[in-house]
Amino acid sequence: MKTDRKNLLALTASLAAAILLVFASIQAPSSMQPGIVGSSSSTQITSDIASPPPLTNPSPVVLNTVASAEAIVGAPLIVPNTAVLGGGGYQIVGVQVGMRPQNYTDANGVTYRDWEVEFVITKSSSPAFVNGSTLSSVLYNSAIIVSEAAEPNELNSHESALSFMAPPTSCLTHLNNGSQSCSTISESSSPYHLVQVGNTYVVANPSAPFAYFQIDSARMIIEIETAGGGGVLMSYQQMMNLADTMISSGTTGS
Amino acid sequence: MATLEATPHAWGNDKDGSVPTIGLLIIPLLLISAAFLFLQPQPVAAASQCSSNGGYTYYYAAVGDTGSSAYGVGANTTMSSWTFNTPVSEGHQLWYVDMSYSTGNWVQMGYGIGTLDGTSASSIELYYEYGIGGSEPYYAFLSGYPIPAGDHGYAEVWTTSQSGGDWYAEAKGYSPYYSISWSITENVGSSNKEGTVSISTEAEYATPYSGNCDVYGQYNYSRLPVYTTSASTSEPKSVGTLWSTCSTYNNAPYSVYVPYCYGSGEFWGGS
Numbered sequence: 041m042k043t044d045r046k047n048l049l050a051l052t053a054s055l056a057a058a059i060l061l062v063f064a065s066i067q068a069p070s071s072m073q074p075g076i077v078g079s080s081s082s083t084q085i086t087s088d089i090a091s092p093p094p095l096t097n098p099s100p101v102v103l104n105t106v107a108s109a110e111a112i113v114g115a116p117l118i119v120p121n122t123a124v125l126g127g128g129g130y131q132i133v134g135v136q137v138g139m140r141p142q143n144y145t146d147a148n149g150v151t152y153r154d155w156e157v158e159f160v161i162t163k164s165s166s167p168a169f170v171n172g173s174t175l176s177s178v179l180y181n182s183a184i185i186v187s188e189a190a191e192p193n194e195l196n197s198h199e200s201a202l203s204f205m206a207p208p209t210s211c212l213t214h215l216n217n218g219s220q221s222c223s224t225i226s227e228s229s230s231p232y233h234l235v236q237v238g239n240t241y242v243v244a245n246p247s248a249p250f251a252y253f254q255i256d257s258a259r260m261i262i263e264i265e266t267a268g269g270g271g272v273l274m275s276y277q278q279m280m281n282l283a284d285t286m287i288s289s290g291t292t293g294s
Numbered sequence: 295m296a297t298l299e300a301t302p303h304a305w306g307n308d309k310d311g312s313v314p315t316i317g318l319l320i321i322p323l324l325l326i327s328a329a330f331l332f333l334q335p336q337p338v339a340a341a342s343q344c345s346s347n348g349g350y351t352y353y354y355a356a357v358g359d360t361g362s363s364a365y366g367v368g369a370n371t372t373m374s375s376w377t378f379n380t381p382v383s384e385g386h387q388l389w390y391v392d393m394s395y396s397t398g399n400w401v402q403m404g405y406g407i408g409t410l411d412g413t414s415a416s417s418i419e420l421y422y423e424y425g426i427g428g429s430e431p432y433y434a435f436l437s438g439y440p441i442p443a444g445d446h447g448y449a450e451v452w453t454t455s456q457s458g459g460d461w462y463a464e465a466k467g468y469s470p471y472y473s474i475s476w477s478i479t480e481n482v483g484s485s486n487k488e489g490t491v492s493i494s495t496e497a498e499y500a501t502p503y504s505g506n507c508d509v510y511g512q513y514n515y516s517r518l519p520v521y522t523t524s525a526s527t528s529e530p531k532s533v534g535t536l537w538s539t540c541s542t543y544n545n546a547p548y549s550v551y552v553p554y555c556y557g558s559g560e561f562w563g564g565s
Contacts, residue, residue: 138396138485147455147462147527154456156485185397189484191459203458208424208480212436216473225434225478231427243427250427252483254459261459261484265427267398 098177103134103160103169112137113155113190118258118290120159120186124281125274129164130184134171136160138187152192159186163273180267184274186282187263191254200254200261201241205232235280240287242280249279255290262286344507346385346499353507355514355548356392357555358492359521359537366452366522367391367491368530369552371405373418373445377509378407382414384503388421388496389514389550393451393463395486399426402494403449403465403478405441409500417441420449420467420476427483436467436476445471453487453525454479461487466529491521492541495550507548516552 110117122130136158144154161184162169169179195203207230211222235242243252251264264282266273274282344353359367369391378387390404406421408414410433415421417440423433441447448468453461461484466477495514497507520534540555 139487144456147457154459156487158485180398185485187397187485189459191484195458200458200460204427204460204481204483206481208478210434211477211479213475213477214473215475231430245427247430248427252427263483263485265397 098175100172101136101169101174101176101179102172103136106132106135106159109135109137109157113141113157115155115190117157117159117188118255118260118262118286120161120282121285121289122161122282124285125161125278130161131164133160133162133169133179133183139189146192146194148194150192150194152190154190154192156187156189159188160184160267161186182273183267185263185265185267186286189261191259191261193259195254197239197254197256198241201234201243201252204243204252205230205234237284237287238291240291242283242287244276244280244283246276249274249276251279251283253283253287255287258290260290262290344497344499345504346502351499351503353497353548354494355496355550356492356494357516357519357540357542357550357552358392358490359519359539359541363396363488364393364491364521364523365488365525366450366530366534367393367493367520368448368450368452368534369493369519370446370448370517371514373405373441373443373447376407376418376443379506379508380408380499380503382407382416383409384501385497385499385508386410387508388494389516390421390423390494390496391449391451391519392492392494393453393489394492395482395489397485397489399482399486400424400489401426401451401463401465401480401482403451403467405447405449405467406435408498410498420469422465422467422476422478424463424465424480426480426486434478439469439472439474441469442471445469448531450530452522452530453482455525455527456487459484461525487525493519493550493552495548497548514548514550516550519552 104112106117106119117135120132122132138156138158139154141153141155143151145151160169160179162179162182166182167174167178191200207224207226209222210225211220213220231245231247233244233246235244237253240253240255244250248265252261254261262283264279345351371389376387386406386408388404388406390402390406392400392402394400401424403420403422405418406415407418410423413435415435415437419439419441420436421433423431425431447470449466451463451465454464455462460481462479463482463486464477464479466475468475493516519537520530521537522530522534526533537552537555540552542555
């Protein structure tokens with residue numbers, strides 16, 4: 041086969057450019073370049089008014105009964121008393137086991153039996169829940185979630201609350217020499233209040249509403265929130281009423 | 295018959311004008327490569343007008359691996375083609391990786407420019423944002439390190455070790471140009487550990503605005519997206535698994551593209 045050399049060169053050059061583009065598009069980032077050190081850095085946290093919805097993949101939800109969830113985790117749960125939420129026909133539709141029991145060694149070297157469950161509470165006006173059929177996008181669009189997790193007996197309730205409320209830690213590392221500077225960054229305004237109920241300390245966000253607390257005697261961390269962060273399913277007072285009864289139950293063992 | 299001789303030309307023998315042997319080998323490879331080029335998703339024609347009548351108007355694009363619960367996400371991007379036409383005070387553009395926990399809370403790390411709720415970055419900077427505990431989203435820019443065009447950045451978010459019964463999220467962004475990494479560690483509570491992961495672009499117009507959309511080169515190209523399947527102190531880029539499935543949001547005018555997954559911007563929210 042013969043062909044004109046100039047045409048061949050033009051063809052191969054253009055195709056070579058094409059292949060270079062292809063490879064350029066799939067290459068890992070280039071190696072580090074010599075750095076130009078910035079003069080300063082700041083990490084003030086500021087609230088944002090809105091944010092995009094998460095990309096989710098709706099799937100059928102399978103929930104357990106309270107009894108079967110207790111059997112799975114091998115520990116008694118504190119069942120939320122939905123009656124204190126008042127009118128609206130609140131009901132527990134089931135319990136999701138977020139983490140089956142497993143021995144876990146945490147960052148402090150403490151090994152303990154870890155597990156986590158989530159009570160799903162809906163109102164009578166919410167779409168009827170059909171176990172194994174209702175999609176997560178439907179259920180969690182109008183549900184209150186009460187999660188309960190084992191705690192390793194490292195912190196008391198007050199320490200646990202302060203740990204959760206602590207602002208994030210920021211570190212800037214210069215990779216060429218390994219130097220690192222870290223600081224605790226401040227939020228422009230914390231959304232949390234610290235509320236004491238007996239010897240239990242509740243981190244509460246009135247505007248969400250949201251609550252986080254550790255019940256020492258039950259060795260348990262509890263969070264109350266609206267699933268997906270959307271909808272107005274309960275007021276701050278309703279949430280605190282629920283927290284109060286759970287603290288009472290967890291403290292007395294009733 | 296063409297023969298290959300020692301020659302300064304990479305193409306081989308050119309004495310008789312015949313196609314050299316090495317050329318015969320290269321041409322099919324080049325044709326195959328060119329075919330791959332055409333198979334890649336191309337930028338779509340996009341609406342050029344973005345507007346806001348005074349509320350918060352968002353354009354949003356995302357691709358994500360939602361096939362399984364993940365404990366972390368990471369991805370590369372190249373900061374090469376952002377054109378921010380909007381006054382800095384009137385909007386923002388972002389590229390970020392997102393870890394959305396099953397509870398609905400989330401943490402993001404990436405790059406941004408513009409204004410979020412009153413604080414501005416007049417040039418592209420590393421950017422961090424989170425929504426935990428039902429609070430309004432909070433964000434931060436790393437000022438002092440304006441990211442230049444062509445910087446090959448990497449951003450990641452993952453669930454790290456647990457302490458005191460709570461999980462911690464770590465977010466980290468890199469600038470090879472400055473040879474820096476910026477990391478933020480945060481207590482995310484006892485129930486936030488895994489969820490879905492995605493790569494997103496976002497544009498917001500916060501004040502009355504009607505004009506040309508800011509440009510990401512029509513799509514923002516992201517490479518080597520990975521996810522992690524267990525909580526780990528290691529970074530996703532070193533322990534992650536390449537995405538196996540992709541979900542996208544579809545609409546114009548913005549889009550985000552990874553080598554085998556292409557999604558375009560969705561209008562949502564608004565005034």
